[in-house]
Amino acid sequence: MVEIKKIIQAIQKNKSFIITAHMNLEGDALGSELAVYRMLKKIGKKVSIINHDHTPAIYKFMPSSGVVKNEMTEEKVDVAIVLDCSDPYRPGRVKDYLSRAKLIINIDHHISNTYFGDINWVEPLQSSTCQMLYTLCERMKLMDKDIATCLYTGIYTDTGKFSYSNTNSETHRVVAELMDYKIVPTAIHEALSSVCVPDDMSFISKVLGSLQFDDNQQICWAAIDNWVEGDYDLTEIIFSVMRLLKDVEVFVLFKRLEEKRIRVNFRSRAVVDVNRIAKFFGGGGHKRASGTTIEDTLYNTEKKVMDFIKRFTNGKAKRI
Numbered sequence: 001m002v003e004i005k006k007i008i009q010a011i012q013k014n015k016s017f018i019i020t021a022h023m024n025l026e027g028d029a030l031g032s033e034l035a036v037y038r039m040l041k042k043i044g045k046k047v048s049i050i051n052h053d054h055t056p057a058i059y060k061f062m063p064s065s066g067v068v069k070n071e072m073t074e075e076k077v078d079v080a081i082v083l084d085c086s087d088p089y090r091p092g093r094v095k096d097y098l099s100r101a102k103l104i105i106n107i108d109h110h111i112s113n114t115y116f117g118d119i120n121w122v123e124p125l126q127s128s129t130c131q132m133l134y135t136l137c138e139r140m141k142l143m144d145k146d147i148a149t150c151l152y153t154g155i156y157t158d159t160g161k162f163s164y165s166n167t168n169s170e171t172h173r174v175v176a177e178l179m180d181y182k183i184v185p186t187a188i189h190e191a192l193s194s195v196c197v198p199d200d201m202s203f204i205s206k207v208l209g210s211l212q213f214d215d216n217q218q219i220c221w222a223a224i225d226n227w228v229e230g231d232y233d234l235t236e237i238i239f240s241v242m243r244l245l246k247d248v249e250v251f252v253l254f255k256r257l258e259e260k261r262i263r264v265n266f267r268s269r270a271v272v273d274v275n276r277i278a279k280f281f282g283g284g285g286h287k288r289a290s291g292t293t294i295e296d297t298l299y300n301t302e303k304k305v306m307d308f309i310k311r312f313t314n315g316k317a318k319r320i
């Protein structure tokens with residue numbers, strides 16, 4: 001692994017760093033950022049985390065979560081470390097700050113990664129960016145309980161609590177090592193499982209009441225015209241209920257963020273490559289989880305995406 005060596009050298013040689021990850025922060029993005037932040041702090045580097053979005057409430061239990069900023073105050077910085085991002089647009093507004101860095105390090109596990117950095121460490125077979133960072137952290141001999149807590153959180157969320165197909169023996173070996181640092185998995189599980197407030201429940205029930213299906217009942221979707229980004233991200237909750245449907249292969253959520261700005265999330269159970277579907281519409285991600293944002297009305301977006309998926313799967317998602 002030549003890239004990991006280059007990254008360690010770049011960290012040792014340079015003094016000031018910014019860290020960022022993708023918009024719509026989740027466990028792997030934040031866990032990666034906070035782990036790298038603490039690693040760099042431990043060896044005396046000047047470092048800040050800058051994100052497009054505010055930190056969702058459920059992740060505030062992570063050590064150092066309070067240091068995250070939304071604006072960059074530094075004029076120049078030696079290195080920008082971009083985590084869990086398949087392309088340089090995923091950090092949203094923070095993309096404009098990347099030119100203030102002399103060097104960009106791209107660490108990611110998305111198969112759709114565009115190798116946009118000066119150093120690109122990309123491993124699509126790894127469950128999460130946090131699983132990759134475990135190796136970096138151990139090589140640098142910087143692991144401690146707080147870093148282990150952040151890394152465990154990212155692996156836990158990106159593997160759907162160790163249930164998705166990206167979970168392999170290496171994932172469990174890494175988690176076993178992390179547990180040796182006396183992290184408290186039950187507390188992490190509790191923090192990540194208490195994920196909404198009463199108002200969210202009625203919203204979720206309306207979405208579930210509006211689910212639509214293709215003729216073969218293998219594709220399930222919902223078009224939501226009043227999506228509000230609240231304290232809690234309801235996307236995964238809704239998908240987790242949709243996944244209870246036997247024999248459904250593809251799950252899609254259309255979320256109207258603005259009149260002509262629709263976030264589309266794709267999930268598949270076992271067969272359909274939803275990364276290819278997202279890519280067709282300018283997005284990306286993984287084979288089993290991907291997304292894109294489309295500048296059009298909710299009605300038009302739903303129609304063109306669903307037409308495409310039905311053609312793509314030939315009406316028989318199981319046989320693809």
Ligand SMILES: [Mn+2]
Nearest residue numbers: 028084128129
């Ligand atoms: Mn990830």
